[in-house]
Amino acid sequence: MTLPSDVQDRLTCVANLLARPDQLDGVRIRCCAELLRTAVERSVARACGAENADQPVHALLIALPSHVDSDVAQDASQLWHALRRAIRHHGYELTPNVAELAGWHAETAAVAAALSSPLSPIPSPNLSLSGTIDPS
Incomplete structure (x- = not known):
């Protein structure tokens, strides 16, 4: 699965910086x-079909479980919040380490790959008029 170029470029840039941890x-x-x-935000927007929209990321994260697997949506949300905290940390907090x-x-690469794969539709059960599930 290939990632969109803007997401892949960001991952590559970070990988290049991680190759020189002393810097x-x-x-x-x-x-x-x-x-x-x-990269997470762009992947979430694509998964929600809002690539060019100016929708807030919080709204997209709320809508994400209706577009992808709920575990993937949860992972994306937790990762986005962790990265947001890392960017906006206070002076009395520790800076994230290498x-x-x-x-x-690694999590961003995995989440971006999971968000770019199409969701297979979940079959809905056929209900009969009596309210029981039809096994066919």
């Missing part, structure tokens, strides 16, 4: 988290 300071780590966050960033990179 990652607080600012670069936050920049990497921002790149990963936007290991956390590497984990977020």
